[in-house]
Amino acid sequence: xxxxxxxxxxxxxxxxxxLASLLPLGMLRPKAALTATAIALIAGIAPIMHAxxxxxxxxxxxxxxxxxxxxxxxxxxxRGALGxxxxxxxxxxxxxxxxxxxxYALGYRPLLLLCLLALAGGFLWWxxxxxxxxILAVDLAAYASGVFNNLWDVLFDPLLVLLxxxxxxxxxxxxFIAARRR
Amino acid sequence: xxxxxxxxxxxxxxxxxxxxxxVLTLVAAGWRLPDRNTTPAFALPPLAASPAAGLISQGMLPxxxxxxxxxxLARLADGRVAIAWRSAATAARQQDAIWFSVFExxxxxxxxxxxxxxxxxxxxxxxxxxxxxxxLFQHGSALHLWFAVxxxxxxxIVHTRSDDDGESWQGLxxxxxxxxxxxxxxxxxxxxxxxxxxxxxxxxxxWLGGHGEWLRLDAxxxxxxKSRMPTASAALDPAVxxxxxxxxxxxxxxxxxxxxxxxRSDSAGEHWQGAPAIDLGGSPSALLRLPSGRxxxxxxxxxxxxxxxxxxxxxxxxxxxxPRIIETAADARAEFSEPSLAIxxxxxxxLAYAWRGEGIRHLVFGEAWLDGGQP
Numbered sequence: 106x107x108x109x110x111x112x113x114x115x116x117x118x119x120x121x122x123x124l125a126s127l128l129p130l131g132m133l134r135p136k137a138a139l140t141a142t143a144i145a146l147i148a149g150i151a152p153i154m155h156a157x158x159x160x161x162x163x164x165x166x167x168x169x170x171x172x173x174x175x176x177x178x179x180x181x182x183x184r185g186a187l188g189x190x191x192x193x194x195x196x197x198x199x200x201x202x203x204x205x206x207x208x209y210a211l212g213y214r215p216l217l218l219l220c221l222l223a224l225a226g227g228f229l230w231w232x233x234x235x236x237x238x239x240i241l242a243v244d245l246a247a248y249a250s251g252v253f254n255n256l257w258d259v260l261f262d263p264l265l266v267l268l269x270x271x272x273x274x275x276x277x278x279x280x281f282i283a284a285r286r287r
Numbered sequence: 288x289x290x291x292x293x294x295x296x297x298x299x300x301x302x303x304x305x306x307x308x309x310v311l312t313l314v315a316a317g318w319r320l321p322d323r324n325t326t327p328a329f330a331l332p333p334l335a336a337s338p339a340a341g342l343i344s345q346g347m348l349p350x351x352x353x354x355x356x357x358x359x360l361a362r363l364a365d366g367r368v369a370i371a372w373r374s375a376a377t378a379a380r381q382q383d384a385i386w387f388s389v390f391e392x393x394x395x396x397x398x399x400x401x402x403x404x405x406x407x408x409x410x411x412x413x414x415x416x417x418x419x420x421x422x423l424f425q426h427g428s429a430l431h432l433w434f435a436v437x438x439x440x441x442x443x444i445v446h447t448r449s450d451d452d453g454e455s456w457q458g459l460x461x462x463x464x465x466x467x468x469x470x471x472x473x474x475x476x477x478x479x480x481x482x483x484x485x486x487x488x489x490x491x492x493x494w495l496g497g498h499g500e501w502l503r504l505d506a507x508x509x510x511x512x513k514s515r516m517p518t519a520s521a522a523l524d525p526a527v528x529x530x531x532x533x534x535x536x537x538x539x540x541x542x543x544x545x546x547x548x549x550x551r552s553d554s555a556g557e558h559w560q561g562a563p564a565i566d567l568g569g570s571p572s573a574l575l576r577l578p579s580g581r582x583x584x585x586x587x588x589x590x591x592x593x594x595x596x597x598x599x600x601x602x603x604x605x606x607x608x609x610p611r612i613i614e615t616a617a618d619a620r621a622e623f624s625e626p627s628l629a630i631x632x633x634x635x636x637x638l639a640y641a642w643r644g645e646g647i648r649h650l651v652f653g654e655a656w657l658d659g660g661q662p
Contacts, residue, residue, distance in 0.1 A: 107410075107458055107459075107460045109460065109461070110410065110411050110412045110413070110459075110460070110461070111412060113412060113413070114412035114413070149414070151412075152408065152412055152413050152414045153413075153414045153438075153439050155411075155412060155413040155414070156413040156414035156415065156438035156439045157414075157438075157439050157441075157468075158468060159443070159461075159467070159468015160461075160468065196466070197466065197467070198495070200465070200466045201465070201466075201467065201470065201492060201494040201495055202492055202494055202495040202496070202497075202498045202515075203495055205515065205517055207513065207514075207515050209465065209466045209513070210512065210513040210514065210515075213321070213510055213511060213512050213513060214320065214321055214511075214512060215316075215320070216317075216320060219313060219316055219317055219320070222313065223313055226306075226309045226310075226313065230306055230309075233302075235301070235302050235305045236305075238305045238306065238309050239305045239308060239309075241309060242305065242308040242309040242311075242312045242313075243312075244312075245309070245312035245313055245315065245316040246308075246312040246315065246316075248316045248319065249312060249315035249316045249318065249319045251319060253463075254463040254509050254510050255463050255466075255510070256316075257466055258463060258466070262466075262468075263466075263467055263468070
């Protein structure tokens with residue numbers, strides 16, 4: 106056992122709980138999330154998610170935790186999700202061997218990334234996105250803890266990209282349905 | 288979805304708290320950045336004189352399970368040779384395992400499993416269905432072992448180490464080598480030691496045709512940096528040898544075609560350049576520097592896996608001799624594959640390979656045997 110494996114298992118349990126909290130259960134939603142988290146950890150769902158998706162990013166974990174309370178927070182909106190999708194569409198092919206530049210390698214010695222994150226933090230402060238500023242602070246704290254080896258793994262992961270795709274897809278589906286009803 | 292902008296604005300002190308937390312954690316992350324030292328040189332092991340002997344011994348490893356394959360040899364700090372290999376589950380209630388043994392006083396010690404499917408799953412907290420491709424390497428006082436774990440979705444590389452010559456092993460940890468957890472990373476060949484105690488580990492990524500990659504790991508097995516090996520076409524399974532303290536040669540095989548792709552580095556693995564391909568008439572895979580300084584390759588000659596051969600090359604890999612056949616057969620079950628090479632403290636060369644899908648054959652010989660005589 107190591108800290109990263111333990112984190113991955115527990116985080117996937119919470120993410121599964123957050124997914125369950127999307128069900129329209131009204132006041133029972135937080136309890137359903139708690140029950141789903143326990144089931145994911147006990148019944149072997151979290152280890153399978155861990156094997157399929159790998160270690161979840163801290164960003165995804167924080168988004169899942171923010172979704173658990175009675176009054177959930179969902180800071181990832183359509184524009185943010187679309188931006189993440191576009192970035193992932195460029196990042197993953199390059200990191201997996203398309204071309205000679207490997208952006209994932211930047212995450213092992215992430216001085217450049219930290220400089221870019223400093224700029225992003227200033228932008229978020231200026232635009233008053235304090236929740237995202239706090240999420241980035243949690244990400245950086247997780248990286249500083251030494252548990253993660255690569256800064257990219259803290260910031261985002263394939264499951265977060267899938268979530269972004271679902272948000273974008275849902276937005277366009279609702280727009281399409283609304284257009285059909287006019 | 289709830290929109291954050293629809294919520295009441297944060298009190299002023301919470302805004303400043305968020306900004307303060309961001310700045311503090313940014314500084315902490317900067318503090319944790321790895322040192323920006325220049326890339327260390329390759330640690331070139333001293334070459335022991337080879338005994339003037341021919342074939343010293345040959346035999347099968349002690350049988351474990353019903354299927355043994357993927358041997359990986361390594362020289363221990365005291366000069367003995369150790370081996371790790373995979374036994375695959377062939378029936379219900381069986382499970383894959385990585386086995387380990389040490390060759391001493393002319394015989395293999397009783398093998399024992401380092402990890403099984405269940406143990407790997409318990410250590411990684413993840414679903415694991417299969418273990419494969421062990422790679423063993425001694426560096427300093429630590430014996431490192433990497434192998435691939437496959438579960439629901441794909442395969443990743445894990446690492447463990449032993450500080451007592453393989454008697455006990457630490458828990459497994461995933462090697463963070465790819466942004467997708469379950470990309471098909473392949474690990475076939477041992478790493479090179481670096482002068483600062485780190486390791487250079489060659490592996491390949493099979494997505495988008497396949498390409499070689501070079502990871503530099505610290506003594507604990509964590510990735511410090513990563514670079515890509517450019518080749519003229521798709522290439523897999525890099526075997527790397529140090530030419531001198533800064534130069535290295537990587538041999539990679541094409542996924543479908545015969546011949547070897549080459550890559551060279553003049554910066555101790557920090558950067559790689561493609562080099563003209565060569566065709567040795569087979570698909571050699573294991574690479575070793577002989578006591579004389581020449582290079583030794585082992586692998587399958589011709590098509591298929593029915594012939595195992597070795598090739599001797601010049602010290603810089605620029606010229607290669609015709610292959611010497613180690614074992615060949617034409618029957619339907621002839622399969623001699625996955626060779627591994629090591630040299631022990633007495634300069635004797637060890638060759639282990641998967642034999643007919645039944646077990647692992649082990650040969651010990653002097654360098655003189657490679658230059659003459661019959662197998």
